[in-house]
Amino acid sequence: MTGYVTIPAEELALRAKKVQVGLQRDGIDLALIVQSVDLYYLTGTIQQGHLLLPARGEPLFLVRRNLERARAESALERIEPMMGLGDLPRALEQLGIPMSGKLGLELDVLPVSLFRRYEGTFPQAVLMDCSPAIRQARTVKTALEVEFIRQAGWQVDHIYREAARILKAGMSEIEVAAELEAVARKAGHHGIVRFRAFNQELYHGHLISGPDSSVGSHVDTPLAGRGLTPAVAQGAGWRVIKRDEPVVMDLSGGVNGYLSDQTRVFVVGSLAPEMEEAYRVCRLIQDEVVQHLFPGASCGELHRMAVDLADRLGYGDAFMGAAPNQVSFVGHGVGLEIDEPPYIARGSGQVLMEGTVVALEPKLVFPGVGAVGVENTWLVKESRPERLTFTTEEIIAV
Numbered sequence: 001m002t003g004y005v006t007i008p009a010e011e012l013a014l015r016a017k018k019v020q021v022g023l024q025r026d027g028i029d030l031a032l033i034v035q036s037v038d039l040y041y042l043t044g045t046i047q048q049g050h051l052l053l054p055a056r057g058e059p060l061f062l063v064r065r066n067l068e069r070a071r072a073e074s075a076l077e078r079i080e081p082m083m084g085l086g087d088l089p090r091a092l093e094q095l096g097i098p099m100s101g102k103l104g105l106e107l108d109v110l111p112v113s114l115f116r117r118y119e120g121t122f123p124q125a126v127l128m129d130c131s132p133a134i135r136q137a138r139t140v141k142t143a144l145e146v147e148f149i150r151q152a153g154w155q156v157d158h159i160y161r162e163a164a165r166i167l168k169a170g171m172s173e174i175e176v177a178a179e180l181e182a183v184a185r186k187a188g189h190h191g192i193v194r195f196r197a198f199n200q201e202l203y204h205g206h207l208i209s210g211p212d213s214s215v216g217s218h219v220d221t222p223l224a225g226r227g228l229t230p231a232v233a234q235g236a237g238w239r240v241i242k243r244d245e246p247v248v249m250d251l252s253g254g255v256n257g258y259l260s261d262q263t264r265v266f267v268v269g270s271l272a273p274e275m276e277e278a279y280r281v282c283r284l285i286q287d288e289v290v291q292h293l294f295p296g297a298s299c300g301e302l303h304r305m306a307v308d309l310a311d312r313l314g315y316g317d318a319f320m321g322a323a324p325n326q327v328s329f330v331g332h333g334v335g336l337e338i339d340e341p342p343y344i345a346r347g348s349g350q351v352l353m354e355g356t357v358v359a360l361e362p363k364l365v366f367p368g369v370g371a372v373g374v375e376n377t378w379l380v381k382e383s384r385p386e387r388l389t390f391t392t393e394e395i396i397a398v
Contacts, residue, residue: 015137022137032118035110049082102128108135155184157262168268205249223363226239289330293385338359
């Protein structure tokens with residue numbers, strides 16, 4: 001799907017009803033939604049403002065900046081101007097919500113300074129966390145969301161095919177990454193990979209090679225790379241790519257705000273037998289977990305299954321990072337953000353549901369040598385999971 005795509009009114013209504021189920025469950029009278037991604041999910045635009053979503057009834061979108069663009073991009077019926085927080089009490093009265101009601105805020109991401117202003121604006125209200133209702137609704141994708149993610153999967157397949165043409169020994173990581181970023185943008189990638197977690201950020205993905213692919217960092221991923229500077233400390237760096245060493249590409253597709261997540265291993269020449277075997281183990285772990293990727297599956301149990309298999313095969317200390325710096329997950333939800341629920345993580349009590357989209361990413365890290373891994377994005381279905389990333393899983397030798 002190309003061009004400037006907007007979200008249909010019936011799709012927005014479906015999403016709003018899903019969130020309202022959570023608001024009703026949690027006893028919240030109305031959600032005040034301000035975070036950009038949540039606004040896009042429920043309004044089809046990220047223009048600055050407040051979406052007032054009652055637990056029952058139609059939403060009202062108050063826009064501070066840019067009203068004209070919000071009305072052009074959003075299919076919501078009620079979009080009105082907003083000068084400041086002082087407009088909110090009148091809007092609540094308009095929706096029939098009492099000032100002493102239970103108001104939901106996105107407390108997982110809302111700055112404390114802004115929260116204090118809401119306290120001053122609504123001194124009689126009970127301020128609650130509506131982020132669980134929103135994030136749970138977003139966990140199960142609509143058909144349109146799945147289609148956007150599928151398109152993002154095909155987009156990233158195109159990027160990887162170009163990578164096989166571009167990659168050569170003697171190029172630096174950043175040279176290859178820059179060429180592939182141009183490929184991605186020309187293919188319509190929106191350029192931003194959004195995280196919800198504090199202090200987590202990513203641009204397009206990681207392209208890392210040889211020993212630098214085993215370098216960890218602050219970002220909550222099993223692989224990070226050295227990067228160009230300590231100010232970023234992840235991703236492609238100045239290192240020159242050599243023959244017969246792993247080049248790990250963990251890149252995203254991005255279509256209409258929605259993401260896919262895929263990792264593949266490239267090599268100029270051929271990998272050492274021990275690295276080929278490690279990659280075979282990554283695929284084996286993936287295939288084992290995918291056999292159990294069905295609605296009702298425990299995310300904690302899926303993680304335990306992956307860790308146990310890595311241990312039995314002798315790779316426990318290298319699995320999902322080099323000990324002791326291993327991450328505690330092997331998969332995560334994907335959608336408008338790269339770190340959505342559910343988390344296939346240690347001790348997780350979450351269960352998979354039909355329509356959930358998850359990225360599964362078993363990886364092995366060998367300090368001073370390199371890393372290998374495979375990652376695909378999967379749609380959970382009753383019959384069998386559907387892969388939404390399409391590049392060959394074989395080591396891509398060029």
